[in-house]
Structures are given as C-alpha cells and as structure tokens.
Amino acid sequence: MAITFLCSFLGLINAQECNVVYVTLGGATSGTAGTKNTPASFLYGLSLANSTDNKIHMAAGTYLVDNPINLKSDISMEGGFDATTWEKRNATSTTIYRDNSNVESMPARLVAMYGMNIYNFRLQDLTI
Numbered sequence: 001m002a003i004t005f006l007c008s009f010l011g012l013i014n015a016q017e018c019n020v021v022y023v024t025l026g027g028a029t030s031g032t033a034g035t036k037n038t039p040a041s042f043l044y045g046l047s048l049a050n051s052t053d054n055k056i057h058m059a060a061g062t063y064l065v066d067n068p069i070n071l072k073s074d075i076s077m078e079g080g081f082d083a084t085t086w087e088k089r090n091a092t093s094t095t096i097y098r099d100n101s102n103v104e105s106m107p108a109r110l111v112a113m114y115g116m117n118i119y120n121f122r123l124q125d126l127t128i
Helices: 002-013 042-048
Strands: 020-028 055-059 061-065 076-081 094-098 122-124
Touching: 020 042, 020 061, 042 055, 042 061, 076 094
Parallel strands: 020 055, 055 076, 061 094, 076 122
Antiparallel strands: none
C-alpha cells in the first residue's frame, strides 16, 4: 500500500498540467506540441489554444511577429515563465514585438493585436 501511494504521488509531480499550452522561443511549429517537454512556438501555441486548453504560459524572451495577432475569447496569455522549470519569474520579461513589416492600409498603420468581438480574455505580464 505504501509503494502504491508513493508511485501515485510521484506520478502527479510529473503529470502534464491540464488546460495549459506552453510556449517558448524556438518552440515547435507543427505536430504534437504545447507541453512542458515539447513547447510550441508563439503563433502555433496560440493556434492550439481553445476553450479547453485556454491558458498560454509563455517563457521569458522576445517574440517577434510580423503580422497582427488575432486574440481569441476565453484565452489567457501569461508571460514571465522559466523555459526549463516553468516557474514564474519576475526577473525576466516576456515581450511580443511587432516589427514594421506588413503595414496595413486605409489608413496606413501597424497593428500588434486584434481583439474585436471577443470576450473573457486576459494578457498578463507581457510587454507589447
């Protein structure tokens, strides 16, 4: 009985956290990804997020984007995580940097994110 309890307890320590998509710089851009062991790239991680997997944990660093990001309802994006331990860190920041390519017209503008007609979303500990 003690051995069963110990094995069950150790299994919980390494279990994948539910409803979280993990994102790092240089993460996977296709296939099975978004876990602690196989994090996704930022844009792929955003595409994987849905009403069930509704939290995106972003490792610290600067994420470069060259087109506007379309936010989704019921999604939370949170930055500042260590890419190895996935512990929250205040010492390093997570930045989403929109470069100046792909300027939109009428009027000419750069847009980092669109959030039209969405609800219940959260952006936390991110510099945009």
